[in-house]
Amino acid sequence: MIATPDRTPLPRDFFDRPVLEVAPDLLGRLLVRETPDGPVVLRLTEVEAYDGQNDPGSHAYRGRTPRNAVMFGPPGHVYVYFTYGMWHCMNLVCGPEGRSSAVLLRAGEIVEGAELARTRRLSARNDKELAKGPARLATALDIDRRLDGTDACATGETPLRVLAGTPVGRDRVRNGPRTGVAGEGGVHPWRFWVADDPTVSPYRAHVPRRRRS
DNA sequence: CTAGTGATTCCCT
DNA sequence: GGGAATCACTAGC
Numbered sequence: 252m253i254a255t256p257d258r259t260p261l262p263r264d265f266f267d268r269p270v271l272e273v274a275p276d277l278l279g280r281l282l283v284r285e286t287p288d289g290p291v292v293l294r295l296t297e298v299e300a301y302d303g304q305n306d307p308g309s310h311a312y313r314g315r316t317p318r319n320a321v322m323f324g325p326p327g328h329v330y331v332y333f334t335y336g337m338w339h340c341m342n343l344v345c346g347p348e349g350r351s352s353a354v355l356l357r358a359g360e361i362v363e364g365a366e367l368a369r370t371r372r373l374s375a376r377n378d379k380e381l382a383k384g385p386a387r388l389a390t391a392l393d394i395d396r397r398l399d400g401t402d403a404c405a406t407g408e409t410p411l412r413v414l415a416g417t418p419v420g421r422d423r424v425r426n427g428p429r430t431g432v433a434g435e436g437g438v439h440p441w442r443f444w445v446a447d448d449p450t451v452s453p454y455r456a457h458v459p460r461r462r463r464s
Numbered sequence: 465c466t467a468g469t470g471a472t473t474c475c476c477t
Numbered sequence: 478g479g480g481a482a483t484c485a486c487t488a489g490c
Binding site: 313316317318332333334335336337338396 | 470471
Binding site: 309430 | 486
């Protein structure tokens with residue numbers, strides 16, 4: 252017998268904890284994205300932790316800038332960045348405020364609104380690919396910089412919220428090096444995913460990019 | 465494997 | 478101000 256996923260919103264306290272506690276605890280939770288076209292609901296299967304305090308891989312490592320300002324604010328808010336000239340990626344800020352840690356949402360399974368997600372992800376060859384990768388996840392959920400700073404724990408109207416869902420047991424959580432993080436930051440095994448889940452993205456080690464001529 | 469895209473930041477002047 | 482390097486990626490061959 253499978254338990255029905257819990258549709259209760261996660262309270263801010265959930266995010267007001269060390270990022271290495273929050274990140275694995277997010278697996279199996281439900282991210283609800285509401286737009287005028289309708290809702291898309293995603294079950295999280297892969298995340299990465301970034302700790303602004305002493306983490307060279309974090310966007311907050313060198314201090315506060317206009318881009319990363321949201322990471323220095325209260326937990327439970329959304330940090331969205333634009334990268335590689337084309338893509339957006341979404342993070343959830345963790346506590347305590349000022350520590351500027353966050354969890355990158357890397358992949359998930361669309362459990363509701365797959366039809367809508369498919370219209371945003373025309374190159375996906377099957378539904379497992381709809382949100383397999385952080386920029387694909389953001390595309391499937393229509394997430395861009397306009398949502399930067401959104402409170403995912405707001406009561407009432409909000410374009411984005413996180414529900415309790417069905418947390419993944421410790422025995423089904425795997426962890427390993429973060430994808431694509433260069434240098435010293437790459438050593439931390441702070442990528443967390445659901446064991447044997449087909450929506451988890453393939454691991455890619457960081458490849459230094461050759462300088463343009 | 466590689467090209468592509470443009471915001472952001474750093475490091476000068 | 479400007480130029481260069483960086484970027485937690487994806488699509489397509």
